[in-house]
Amino acid sequence: xxxxxxxxxLKVAGSGVAASALAGTSTFSIAAGAKNVVVVGGGVGGAxxxxxxxxxxxxxxxxxxxxxxxYYTCFMSNEVIGGNRDIGSIRFGYDGxxxxxxxxxxxxxxxxxADKRLILTTSGASLPYDRCVMSPGVSMKYDTVEGYDExxxxxxxxxxxxGPQTELLRAQLMAMKDGGTVAIAAPPNPxxxxxxxxxxxxxxxxYLKNNKPKSKILILDPKTKFSKQGxxxxxxxxxxxxxxxxxxxxxxxxxxxxxxxxxxxSSMTLGGEFDDxxxxxxxxxxxxxxxxxxxxxxxxxxxxxxxxxxxxxxxTLIPNVHVIGDASVASPMxxxxxxxxxxxxxxxxxxxxxxxDGKVPQPSYVNTCYSIITPDDAISVAMVYxxxxxxxxxxxxxxxxxxxxxxxxxxxxxREVKYAHSWFNNITQDIFG
Amino acid sequence: MRKSTYLxxxxxxxxxxxxxxxxxxxxxxxxLANTCVGCHGAQGNSAGPAIPSIAGMGAEYFVQSMEEFxxxxxxNSIMTRIAKGYSDEEIAAMSTYFAEQVYEPATQESxxxxxxxxxxxxxxxxxxxxxxxxxxxxxxxxxxxGQWGPYLQYSLTDFIAGDREMSKKMRIKVEKLLEDHGExxxxxxxxxxxxxxxxxxx
Numbered sequence: 229x230x231x232x233x234x235x236x237x238l239k240v241a242g243s244g245v246a247a248s249a250l251a252g253t254s255t256f257s258i259a260a261g262a263k264n265v266v267v268v269g270g271g272v273g274g275a276x277x278x279x280x281x282x283x284x285x286x287x288x289x290x291x292x293x294x295x296x297x298x299y300y301t302c303f304m305s306n307e308v309i310g311g312n313r314d315i316g317s318i319r320f321g322y323d324g325x326x327x328x329x330x331x332x333x334x335x336x337x338x339x340x341x342a343d344k345r346l347i348l349t350t351s352g353a354s355l356p357y358d359r360c361v362m363s364p365g366v367s368m369k370y371d372t373v374e375g376y377d378e379x380x381x382x383x384x385x386x387x388x389x390x391g392p393q394t395e396l397l398r399a400q401l402m403a404m405k406d407g408g409t410v411a412i413a414a415p416p417n418p419x420x421x422x423x424x425x426x427x428x429x430x431x432x433x434x435y436l437k438n439n440k441p442k443s444k445i446l447i448l449d450p451k452t453k454f455s456k457q458g459x460x461x462x463x464x465x466x467x468x469x470x471x472x473x474x475x476x477x478x479x480x481x482x483x484x485x486x487x488x489x490x491x492x493x494s495s496m497t498l499g500g501e502f503d504d505x506x507x508x509x510x511x512x513x514x515x516x517x518x519x520x521x522x523x524x525x526x527x528x529x530x531x532x533x534x535x536x537x538x539x540x541x542x543x544t545l546i547p548n549v550h551v552i553g554d555a556s557v558a559s560p561m562x563x564x565x566x567x568x569x570x571x572x573x574x575x576x577x578x579x580x581x582x583x584x585d586g587k588v589p590q591p592s593y594v595n596t597c598y599s600i601i602t603p604d605d606a607i608s609v610a611m612v613y614x615x616x617x618x619x620x621x622x623x624x625x626x627x628x629x630x631x632x633x634x635x636x637x638x639x640x641x642x643r644e645v646k647y648a649h650s651w652f653n654n655i656t657q658d659i660f661g
Numbered sequence: 662m663r664k665s666t667y668l669x670x671x672x673x674x675x676x677x678x679x680x681x682x683x684x685x686x687x688x689x690x691x692x693l694a695n696t697c698v699g700c701h702g703a704q705g706n707s708a709g710p711a712i713p714s715i716a717g718m719g720a721e722y723f724v725q726s727m728e729e730f731x732x733x734x735x736x737n738s739i740m741t742r743i744a745k746g747y748s749d750e751e752i753a754a755m756s757t758y759f760a761e762q763v764y765e766p767a768t769q770e771s772x773x774x775x776x777x778x779x780x781x782x783x784x785x786x787x788x789x790x791x792x793x794x795x796x797x798x799x800x801x802x803x804x805x806x807g808q809w810g811p812y813l814q815y816s817l818t819d820f821i822a823g824d825r826e827m828s829k830k831m832r833i834k835v836e837k838l839l840e841d842h843g844e845x846x847x848x849x850x851x852x853x854x855x856x857x858x859x860x861x862x863x
Binding site for chain 2: 280566569570573574577589590591592593594596608610611612613614617623625626627628630631632639640643644646647649650651653654655657658661
């Protein structure tokens with residue numbers, strides 16, 4: 229405790245009251261003068277940041293506010309949809325974070341009082357912070373498709389936040405007749421997990437090939453190119469007849485009317501620019517923006533995403549509030565799980581330094597992203613990033629896609645699946661363990 | 662050998678200090694290591710099954726591995742791409758970080774009969790360079806016992822196929838092992854390493 233003035237005393241006293249009321253116990257206490265960090269959102273970014281701040285400086289009080297008791301990882305949820313993984317294996321609770329001394333509060337944040345540095349919640353709590361880390365993920369832009377709103381997702385899932393939506397899509401695929409059509413409407417850029425829709429198509433194709441081989445998958449896409457496209461289409465050719473008359477997967481790109489403009493759940497029809505597409509199972513993945521609270525709190529400005537300074541992830545709009553993960557503009561880093569995890573660690577180090585009046589440390593970031601095409605064939609993309617003093621930059625000559633293209637032999641393909649699963653085991657441990 | 666290792670490390674550390682003084686923009690060892698542990702596990706102890714643990718790895722072997730990934734001399738889909746993203750100074754910093762971490766043998770299943778045979782094979786062909794069942798970081802090679810089986814399998818496959826170069830000593834020993842016992846012997850070795858034993862004698 230360095231500078232103890234009246235203002236910080238009041239703040240700390242206030243925080244003690246709020247936290248005690250919230251925890252519903254009087255045993256909760258906060259050391260006088262200790263700094264408070266409130267982390268909003270218990271997904272990949274938020275959980276990692278909360279844990280790492282505590283690991284880096286156990287004198288900082290960290291409160292994580294997250295509505296749900298469990299988080300389902302979006303990564304590997306496509307394996308659940310394809311039937312190669314149990315939903316339970318992508319479900320994570322917060323006991324690991326609690327063991328690191330993180331106070332976990334199941335509540336929903338409704339706003340930020342930036343002047344008084346308070347996080348406001350549905351239950352009426354106001355949590356004081358010296359620094360706040362927001363990791364709100366994405367929200368769906370339902371209004372970009374005619375006839376679409378959140379209630380439609382009960383019959384036409386987006387499954388772009390894992391959990392019940394994932395299980396619903398899986399159940400619909402299992403119930404579908406052989407010879408049915410599955411339509412996947414891919415979102416416009418930028419969106420969470422750029423290779424995700426195409427990995428999903430691969431996983432569904434694998435399920436259909438083995439169980440309902442007369443069925444088809446139609447990918448309707450507003451874009452004219454997509455992440456890992458060469459590797460995906462090579463894999464689809466090898467496994468699912470892509471490019472032949474008998475292809476299980478058809479990709480309709482933006483130039484050919486792939487943009488979905490309307491949806492009718494009663495007739496299970498998607499309206500494209502030129503044609504209507506009727507399907508037995510529809511997975512409509514809409515355009516996205518930063519998680520709702522980001523806009524409410526004023527962290528997005530006039531855009532859909534949160535501008536930040538890349539070595540601290542502090543908002544350029546609201547001081548002392550940091551935004552990480554999919555909601556932030558951290559380009560050239562993609563909106564991926566590993567990016568969120570890596571950004572969270574850089575942010576945690578910056579928050580700890582700033583709260584200790586220290587110098588912001590020089591960051592280092594990485595992204596590693598696997599996509600699984602069959603249980604024996606996976607592909608990946610990776611990049612290492614540095615900080616040039618002004619912005620995040622990809623390291624020249626590094627990273628890129630799985631090399632080899634169609635020269636990859638079966639053993640190399642199978643190894644990438646094993647690496648993907650090892651990646652999953654380790655990153656989830658790193659986030660929640 | 663121990664002396665030269667110590668000398669090399671001293672040189673490594675002093676060059677690191679010079680580098681960080683010259684340009685203050687090298688991230689801290691911890692910051693750099695944070696980019697590794699998302700895949701390689703907490704402190705470098707992997708949750709497996711195919712990504713290896715790198716905790717406790719000898720600093721020289723760490724640097725050598727990264728250099729071989731950068732040049733493509735050592736094959737690996739992901740590491741050949743990632744290693745190119747780090748400077749020599751950064752790799753040196755990471756190497757000292759991971760060398761200081763405590764290696765925890767992986768918990769995995771093993772076949773008793775195969776492991777028992779593997780122990781004898783290890784003692785005869787491998788122990789001289791990979792002391793204590795391959796758990797001595799001073800040997801400046803990757804950990805063997807307690808390392809994840811699929812990772813060891815990939816490594817042995819690459820060595821035997823000639824995709825990854827063996828040192829002369831290792832090549833002679835491996836050739837002798839294969840000549841005497843066939844390629845199945847490598848499975849026994851892997852089963853032995855899966856036990857996490859720190860000595861081969863039983």
